[in-house]
Amino acid sequence: xxxxxxxxxxxxxxxxxxxxxxxxxxVQFIVLVDDEVRASEWEQDLYRMxxxxxxxxxxxxxxxxxxxxxxxxxxxxxxxxxxxDIDTMAAVCAxxxxxxxxxxxxxxxxxxxxxxxxxxxxxxDEADKLKRLVSNGxxxxxxxxxxxxxxxxxxxx
Amino acid sequence: xxxxxxxxxxxxxxxxxxxxxxxxxxxxLEGALVPVSNEGCDYTSLAARLERAVxxxxxxxxxxxxxxxCLTGAVRYAHGRDSLAVxxxxxxxxxxxxxxxxxxxxxxxxxxxxxxxxxxxRTPAA
Numbered sequence: 115x116x117x118x119x120x121x122x123x124x125x126x127x128x129x130x131x132x133x134x135x136x137x138x139x140x141v142q143f144i145v146l147v148d149d150e151v152r153a154s155e156w157e158q159d160l161y162r163m164x165x166x167x168x169x170x171x172x173x174x175x176x177x178x179x180x181x182x183x184x185x186x187x188x189x190x191x192x193x194x195x196x197x198x199d200i201d202t203m204a205a206v207c208a209x210x211x212x213x214x215x216x217x218x219x220x221x222x223x224x225x226x227x228x229x230x231x232x233x234x235x236x237x238x239d240e241a242d243k244l245k246r247l248v249s250n251g252x253x254x255x256x257x258x259x260x261x262x263x264x265x266x267x268x269x270x271x
Numbered sequence: 272x273x274x275x276x277x278x279x280x281x282x283x284x285x286x287x288x289x290x291x292x293x294x295x296x297x298x299x300l301e302g303a304l305v306p307v308s309n310e311g312c313d314y315t316s317l318a319a320r321l322e323r324a325v326x327x328x329x330x331x332x333x334x335x336x337x338x339x340x341c342l343t344g345a346v347r348y349a350h351g352r353d354s355l356a357v358x359x360x361x362x363x364x365x366x367x368x369x370x371x372x373x374x375x376x377x378x379x380x381x382x383x384x385x386x387x388x389x390x391x392x393r394t395p396a397a
Contacts, residue, residue: 124313124314125313125314125340125343126343127339127343128338128339128340128343129283129336129338129339129340132338132339156350157347160342160343160346160347161343163337163338163342164336164337164338164339164342164343165338220313221313222311222312222313222316223311223313223316224313224315224316232311233311
């Protein structure tokens with residue numbers, strides 16, 4: 115599979131993704147699945163600014179992602195698929211049916227969430243959604259950068 | 272005369288705080304710069320930190336990298352506001368020039384700061 119990392123990160127494309135993961139994985143394309151960013155050319159330009167020209171950035175809505183996933187998975191290049199929230203990643207996993215693992219890279223403090231790890235804050239509802247992913251066969255771990263330990267979901271939920 | 276600009280440094284970790292301390296140590300000026308770290312922030316909470324740092328004043332947002340969450344957060348916050356301008360690649364030289372040239376429009380100050388910062392990058396013989 116050419117998409118090597120399925121990541122949930124509410125900062126979307128930023129240094130940890132482009133440099134932290136991008137360098138060791140040799141990433142050549144990033145798929146950002148986010149309805150809001152997909153609808154805004156201005157935001158797309160903003161996210162492209164942080165990415166070197168040799169890495170292609172593709173933007174998709176959740177619906178478009180479902181349709182284009184076979185094309186991305188057949189791409190011979192190494193890619194990362196990013197979502198900013200659990201619901202969108204759950205939709206991606208449901209559509210594909212065989213996503214082996216999801217990386218929880220960053221979900222930060224908001225009202226209604228509580229700290230699980232330094233970079234992971236979740237509401238109880240969000241925690242339940244992650245548990246459902248696990249029960250569907252997806253290995254969910256938290257890991258902000260590749261040099262950190264991948265923390266199994268049982269340790270923080 | 273219109274209000275002097277404030278400089279808001281937006282960085283990863285504690286880079287912004289260190290730059291503010293360095294400018295104060297060199298110039299003795301206080302209050303011209305405000306540090307903001309993106310530590311632990313999503314874009315909503317980073318915007319709240321920027322809102323507090325700017326405090327309704329005209330400002331230049333000095334961002335550490337030309338991409339990434341600090342830039343994304345700063346540009347999102349400044350979008351559509353004429354009283355704000357953004358510069359990337361913040362360095363000490365551009366801040367030292369800025370703190371003495373704050374009675375101008377934000378975009379003019381941002382251009383001047385970018386030029387001052389670029390001039391500081393050299394490869395002197397050692």
